Amino acid sequence: MTPADDLNYHLYEGGAAVAALDAFLAAYEEVYAEPPYNAGPSDVAEFIEHYQIHVQRDRMRLIIARDGDETAGFIYGYLLPAYTSWWNNVLTPLSKDFTREDGTRTWAIIQLAVRKPWRRQGVAARLHAELIHGLDVERVTLTVRPEPEAQAAQAAYAKWGYREVGTSHPWEEAPFYTAMVLPLKAPAAEHTPAPRQEL
Numbered sequence: 001m002t003p004a005d006d007l008n009y010h011l012y013e014g015g016a017a018v019a020a021l022d023a024f025l026a027a028y029e030e031v032y033a034e035p036p037y038n039a040g041p042s043d044v045a046e047f048i049e050h051y052q053i054h055v056q057r058d059r060m061r062l063i064i065a066r067d068g069d070e071t072a073g074f075i076y077g078y079l080l081p082a083y084t085s086w087w088n089n090v091l092t093p094l095s096k097d098f099t100r101e102d103g104t105r106t107w108a109i110i111q112l113a114v115r116k117p118w119r120r121q122g123v124a125a126r127l128h129a130e131l132i133h134g135l136d137v138e139r140v141t142l143t144v145r146p147e148p149e150a151q152a153a154q155a156a157y158a159k160w161g162y163r164e165v166g167t168s169h170p171w172e173e174a175p176f177y178t179a180m181v182l183p184l185k186a187p188a189a190e191h192t193p194a195p196r197q198e199l
Contacts (some may be wrong), residue, residue, distance in 0.1 A: 002067045004122035009130050012062040017055045017076070021048070024064050024074040031113040036147035036175075054078060054110060058103065063130045065114075065123055073114035075127040079137070080106040086141070090179050092166025107135050109142040112153075124156055138185055143168050143177035154178070 012020040028047060032039035039047075054060060057078035065072040080086050080101050086108060087099035109131065114123045132140055142162070144153050162180040169176050 004126040007065045007067050010064045017062045024071050027071045027115055035149040036145050063127055072118040073123050073127055075112040075131050077109040080108050089168045089170045090166040105138045107137045107140045140182040143179050146178050
């Protein structure tokens with residue numbers, strides 16, 4: 001199959017991302033029908049519903065990798081807003097400083113999927129690099145399933161520099177995930193005025 005560097009990578013934002021759903025939905029259904037996800041029609045319908053919300057998020061960005069007319073994989077995410085509940089879903093205790101969001105600090109990757117014929121050829125790494133290129137954020141976060149079937153994804157994220165920060169349980173009926181974070185730059189230091197000197 002075509003190597004990662006020979007694929008075409010298309011960026012979609014805003015309204016273009018809304019219209020691009022049909023371009024990768026079949027790939028989503030194919031990939032997430034596999035273990036450990038075992039997604040069925042109701043899961044796909046739920047994904048479509050969530051996607052309609054996600055495309056309205058600040059600076060939402062979607063990348064689709066194409067091999068000719070075939071969709072090889074896709075990735076998307078957005079900035080976490082200041083009011084996000086993302087860190088509330090992490091069961092592991094985290095400091096207030098770590099979970100603090102201001103709408104500019106953290107980029108969340110929501111989906112990353114590569115179809116089986118294009119795996120182990122660097123496509124996921126290239127999609128990831130394309131997505132985060134030029135992001136002016138302190139860190140990137142994502143979640144990954146902990147089951148053995150997702151070991152390839154777990155290993156890839158670790159190789160790219162992500163570290164585990166805890167177990168996430170996004171809603172009551174949801175499976176458990178491993179929450180991970182990739183630091184991109186040091187936290188911005190709060191400005192403290194210099195003490196006045198008496199002359």
